[in-house]
Every structure is written in C-alpha cells, then in structure tokens.
Amino acid sequence: MMKTRVTEIRSCGSRIKLLTLEPEDGSRLPDYTAGAHIDLKLGNGLIRQYSLWHYPMTDNAYRIAVLHEETSRGGSQYIHEHIRIGDILDINTPRNLFPLAEGKQRALLFAGGIGITPLMAMFEALLQQGVEVKLYYFCRNEADILFAERLQQADAAGKVELIHQSPRRSPELLSSLIEAPADGLHLYTCGPLGFMDAVFQTASAKGWPSENLHRELFQAAPLDESENRPFQVQIASNGALIDIPADKSITQVLEEEGYFVPVSCEEGICGTCLTHLVDGEVLHRDQFLTEEEHAEGKVFTPCCSRARSDVLVLDL
Secondary structure: OEEEEEEEEEEEOOOEEEEEEEEOOOOOOOOOOOOOEEEEEOOOOOEEEEEOOOOOOOOOOEEEEEEOOOOOOOHHHHHHHHOOOOOEEEEOOOEOOOOOOOOOOEEEEEEEHHHHHHHHHHHHHHHHHOOEEEEEEEOOOHHHOOOHHHHOOHHHOOOEEEEOOOOOOOHHHHHHHOOOOOOOEEEEEEOOHHHHHHHHHHHHHOOOOHHHEEEEOOOOOOOOOOOOOOEEEEEOOOOOEEEEOOOOOHHHHHHHOOOOOOOOOOOOOOOOOOEEEEEOOEEOOOOOOOHHHHHHOOEEOOOOOEEOOOEEEEOO
C-alpha cells in the first residue's frame, strides 16, 4: 500500500465527486496503462476499486471519480460524506484487469453513466495511438455528463456520441450501434450490470467472438445463497480441517482461524483472493475467472465461491 494525500475534490452534479490523489511523501507514483484501477482503503475498514480516468499520468497524481450509489454498501457513501482535502488515504499500486487489446485494432466503447471513467482513459490512449475509435456514452441527462468539455474538443469530433436513452428499453438502438464483428475490431463496455449485459447480449447475437468483447466489473450480480450448505476446507501445509458454515464465506472463516488470504471486493470480481486448489470440486460464483479456468479447477475465489465436494484442499 502507498499513502496518498487528497489534494482536490470537485463535485459533478449532485452524485459524483472527482478526487485527485498525490503521494504523501512526494515520491514518484507508479505509472499505469489505460483501463487500470486502484484499490482505495477507507477509514471504515472497507477497500473499494476505482478506475483511473486521466491518461496519461502527466503530473504525478491519480484521479478517480466516485458516484454516490443509491444502494451503497458503505464505500461511496463514506467518500462523499467523510473524505476531505488533506486526508491521507492508503492505496495499492494500480492494476489493470481491463486492458486494451494488443496490436492494431478498431474499437467501440460503450459507457453507461459512471462507467465512462475507465473508458475515458482508453479513449485518450486510442486517440494517441491513432486507432479508429467510437465512444457511445449513455447518460441520463446533460447534467450527468462527465468530461463534457474534453469530449467536445476538436480531436474528439465525430468520435463521440452522447445518448440519453436506456439501451435496455430500446434494444433496437444498441443493435443499430453495434456493427458486425470484424478482424481487429474490439468492443469495451463499463457501466451498470444490466447495461453491460445488454451490450454483450446484442454483440453476441450478432456473432461477436467472446475474445473481442471486454467489460469492467466493479459490482457482482446478487448471489442466491438460500441453498448454501456447510462443508470443510483442509490446509495442505498442515492438514488442518476447518468447518465452513452455510452462512459464512471461506475467507471469513479462514481469517477467524488465523489464515491470511488477501481480499478486496468480496464479490469475486477483482481476483485479489485467488487461491490455488489442491483437491476438491468448487462451486464457482465469481465473475473474474474464465469458463476455461473454472473447468480446469486449479484456482478459485474463496471470497464468494463454495464447495461442490465435501472438502476443498487449499494450497495454504
């Protein structure tokens, strides 16, 4: 973790704050690539992920945008109500789980609301690379538009379309915007789960290969835990058997028993808690690993996944 100081807070409308973070000790911050995010450790003990929207880093500062979620689990609410200029916040080195595809390409970017944040950095990177790009930015109204001044500049002319409609209510709209798949054409999307699902479903219906579809997840779909059952995990290094009750996650119980597994999102979307599996069959509930990785059964996310077998042997 690195210590940073909040040096600027700007409000955008009534629900979004833009925070600028600079190193507390004046050292050089690690650079990052478009699509990267940081983990932000908050004073209430929560860790939350926020995309770095400014690209490239030109002034030794990280910039994030935080939407005050109506159904906040404590992260965005804490930032909006408690964070002030001058506060010291612990963050991790930027990670990129949403990178741009390598090589020459064309790109379609679909942003839903606050999902513009990683796509803004990607848009800038693609412009600098001379890549053909089109950004479709869905937002409720003019007041909700982030980075409006930048998106109206000359080099973005003809490459940005602002849309004040819900694609879920107008599926024909998405169909008209998403062209047929082609070699070197990639689609990137970020926004609410329903928005991204609609984009992916439309693209898949047009025959897009999964490897050309990319999305950023910071919130998982709700899990049905009504049929959770107890099971055991075994620690491979010492043979200890640990009971996992139906109402607790593996990581919760491991922490209680003194075994450290790093966690962040606790929803299976960030990959922080990835753990190697020695034996057993996992009920995968994450949205981080691919279907192929689920089938291989070599790693899993103990923050949300559970066991199909009676015992899971962990490489701990």
